[in-house]
Amino acid sequence: MTDPLSVMMFSWEYPPRVIGGISPHVYFLSKSLAKSGVKVHVVTCDFPGAPAHEVVDGVEVYRIDSHKNPAPDFATWVYMMNLNMQKEAAAIVNKLEGKVDVFHAHDWLVATAGIGLKHVFRKPLLVTMHSTEIGRRDGLHTDTEKMIHETEAWLTYEAWKVVCCSNYMVSHVRWAFGLPEDKLVMIPNGVNTHVYENSTSEDCEAFRAKYALPDEKIVLYVGRLVYEKGIHVLINAVPKVLEKVNAKFIIVGSGYMKEQLLNIVRSMKLEHKVLFMGFVDDATLLKLQKCADVSVVPSLFEPFGIVALEAMAAKSPVVVSDTGGLSEIVDHDVTGFKAYPNNPDSLSWGITKILIDENYKKYIRENAYRKVQEKYNWQTIAQQTKNIYKTVLGEYSKSFWA
């Protein structure tokens, strides 16, 4: 083991490149690890305007040319990008004179780079499985999906330990790839409460006026507009909520279901009640989360549910579907409302209850905020991750690779 302990992380996204949840996860994890004395090198994809190498909050960030090789489709692009990531990372390891103790890959998107480097340098590989193809698609239907699933299986096979961010994901990954129990580790995802603490909610009134009428409550959805996120369940719950409360539904995010959802809203003649915002900048999102009367996470498949945690950190009461990681984050009637998954009636019941009952709303939002601060703190998570690195390196030191 080098001193300090040194890890090289692979992630296809890192700020300012943000596509999904992996980018903020790797950002906060690497930063917090650096703070606890771990030398962290993040190898990620390039982004217009972002430097090829920089130090961000104590973390060495390397951005590789992700389009050096053209590719006919997304999945092929992933493997082509990995070819270049692997090549550039190999050169970085050599420049560091081999001073890397552990490789840590995030999802199948960097599988082949991680696996290849593990073998050529003979260092242990860890993987964090943020999601699975079989879960995202609710089965494996096409060759692309099967190929990705098999790549994930191979990655978890090659990894020394597989990290998942909820107990649900631990059992899901174990089932999906047939892994032994002792290979899996649960370390929760974290949320950065500081950004919410620093912003004030004083100007909510003026801010709200941009999106909703004075007598309208704000119901917020943040997420991609894709099947697994259950946004269609929320859209179907809109008229049921409106029967009881006057509200504006604000939908932040984009995805392939957008047209379909717009059509449903149009056919219900509720265009004036549902506002599709697309992507919004961070400051706007923060304010929306702070000012919303309720945040809804209606996912059908949710490995973790970071958006629920963010809402809780922003002191916005949450209604979530009782599935996956969301089931673990939220205690029903204590830190949020858990609705039956894929059930617009149950979802609208929860939304309505929070919008009508002020005391209930106050009670759950305060409990939720406390829980977030205690359990989903990045410094705690970094410490747990560091301990896993140490455990792996201890086992590795006994192997003939050491």
Place this chain on the structure above:
Amino acid sequence: MVGQLADYISALSTQLVKKKVETYVVTYNDSWTGAVEEASGVKVVRVANPVRTHIGVLTWDLTLNQEVERAAASIYYQAGKHVNLADVYDWHFIPAAVTLKNALNIPFVYSVESLEDHRSSDPNTPYSMSIKSIEWLGFYEAEKVSVKSEWMRDEIVRIYNVPKDKVTVISPSAKTWVRDVLKLYRTVAGGASK
């Protein structure tokens, strides 16, 4: 066996062993995997693709390369980190060769049997462009390029702007064939250019 390449590699590796060159062949086999030593003294490692379902040759190739790297790295470490060079045939294993060069300083010769421009009926499709980009990477990262005819050398210079003196023509039908190959290897052995 897919084309004539298998026979050629078999003949060349056998000749190399006769010349006292420690020779390992890393190749693909879907079901018969592992290391064997042939009667000729050539050591062959066969790897399969851990990912069984694919959407094209490219994804198949790019995943197989990690197994090639694993096998090659095993050879490298078992040989006391002593491998002078790799000789890579066509684009398929260029990704592995490039990683081995950048990670373990093993230089490589890129032996060209054919080019995508000649194989493909439309080399401007995104698919062929991807393969061409791997060929380009091979020419860029290789210490030397080996071809079997003057015509191929001219084509590589024409299509990829490779400096002519980087490409060596070695005819397998010439009497000096193995000697020519060894001569080329000697110029490459001793570490990748940084």
